[in-house]
Amino acid sequence: MEDAEQTIADRIQARLETLTRAERQLAHSILENYPASGLGPISALANDADVSTPTVARMVQKLGFKGYPEFQSELREELKAKVKSPIAKHDTWAEGAPSGHMLNRFTEAVIDNIRYSLGQIDTGDFDAACAQLADTTSKLHIVGGRITHTMAEYLFLHMQMIRPDVIHIQSTSNAWPHYLLDVKEDDTFVIFDVRRYESNTLKLAEMARGRGARIILFTDQWRSPIHSLADICFSSRIVVPSAWDSAATTLLLVETAIAAVQDLMWADTKERMQTLEDMFDQTKLFRKFT
Amino acid sequence: MEDAEQTIADRIQARLETLTRAERQLAHSILENYPASGLGPISALANDADVSTPTVARMVQKLGFKGYPEFQSELREELKAKVKSPIAKHDTWAEGAPSGHMLNRFTEAVIDNIRYSLGQIDTGDFDAACAQLADTTSKLHIVGGRITHTMAEYLFLHMQMIRPDVIHIQSTSNAWPHYLLDVKEDDTFVIFDVRRYESNTLKLAEMARGRGARIILFTDQWRSPIHSLADICFSSRIVVPSAWDSAATTLLLVETAIAAVQDLMWADTKERMQTLEDMFDQTKLFRKFT
DNA sequence: ACAATAATGAAACTATCCTTTCAGTTTGCA
DNA sequence: TGCAAACTGAAAGGATAGTTTCATTATTGT
Structure with a gap:
């Protein structure tokens, strides 16, 4: 290795900006399973990255190698060195x-x-929760707290795409009674409540429960007092080296639930998605490509 | 990989006794720089071990591979699996x-x-971004898109606790000009833009840039077109087995940044937090205990 | 010590891989 | 909007790598 301390991965990283679309695509593919992917035949690499072999050949030359074999050779040297260390x-x-x-x-x-x-986590609970989220015979209400309302909204935005009758209850508690007016027996509430449990949220849960709603609760490891009202409760550990808590695990659960519900309802959702796409097209909200 | 949990190295070790002189010589050479040596051309390996290429070809077949390429292919698979921490x-x-x-x-x-x-991720970039987020001599504007505005808001909620002069620009583009009126040279924009890149957001970025603002961009692996306007760009991989994308990695980065900024500013923040606590107490927003 | 068997490598052959050219397409710019 | 430059992949060529054959050498048993 002529270059002192720079790995090939570094070199690729460094030049990422100067690369073209196909090359960048390729670069990501290389880094994906680095260095194994770069040690196979050029065509396999090209295939994985969905680019042509010439693109690979060109890029390695751009990176300063005489050809693909030289590129591989240095990769192997690097690997040797790494294993030895x-x-x-x-x-x-x-x-x-x-x-x-x-x-x-x-x-x-x-x-x-x-x-x-x-x-x-209890997988049975999880599956049950997803089934409930997918149940379109009743309404789905989603509510969060001071911080968690971002999670609530995230869930809402996706659920809204997947199914009808999804209501996001904003956190201003003045308006809650209005929302609760329409709650029917067996409606579902998804409630987010993590520590610094909010008294407002508890109140809402009680009222919802009082009206016969089923409650799915996302909370933390210590569990919000709402858990005694909830049919299903998911608790995530949220402690991180920070003055605040992490919502990452909660988000993971939420996203997984979204994916699972979506799977359950694909037949119904498909059409819904198409309609949405059409409307997006009309509003020209998005750029056409990349 | 047919054999469940056995590495190729294991397989060679196991059969070491049954091998002939030249083959044993070769085996040792392979294990010497495992797995790098086995990933090069057959002739190089033969040379290193001072045996002939047919010896290599024969031994590989003896080990149960159809040929040298298949042997290499499995070596690469093994490497791939190993690299995953x-x-x-x-x-x-x-x-x-x-x-x-x-x-x-x-x-x-x-x-x-x-x-x-x-x-x-480039740690230098990350540190620089955090320093910029901690820079209270200028304003901090945060903006997201259709889905990502939840991330934007999450960041906003925390930044607001940590430092003054944080503005959350809501996604309704009508109001943007009003927000931009107050943007000064060297103000910081944190922009979230993941695929289905929104033309509105791009416009906003351009305008902000035009007014001399510095841009920190959170995007996906394919990078929003805004990246060319951004000073610092973080791209997260977002593909999951779902019809939608995952924001988990983005959230992780955001949370980490929050923690890092908080660390940088602890002296200033401490007091601010205390004030906030006092106000919470007065509003009785939270329950006293767990 | 001699013959039979196994092991080994040189060389030829075949297959695969890498490179390059070239034309179609996209992108950027005036 | 039109043109020039750059990007991209199909296909062909040239190069390299892997396999097989076969003659030579080492090894083992008698």
């Missing part, structure tokens, strides 16, 4: 940052939270 | 659920996204 420590997430860097500490904590929380 | 290589996250359950598939994908995105 005392610890091939991949226990750090943001490579190039000390393991004490906030990025690594925080990510570590979040992964830990995810592992722990997922380990705790 | 032990932490992340969790077969099932939600124990008690089949690995094909949405919970496991989704989580797997998210962890993968996190690993990949974090691996991409």
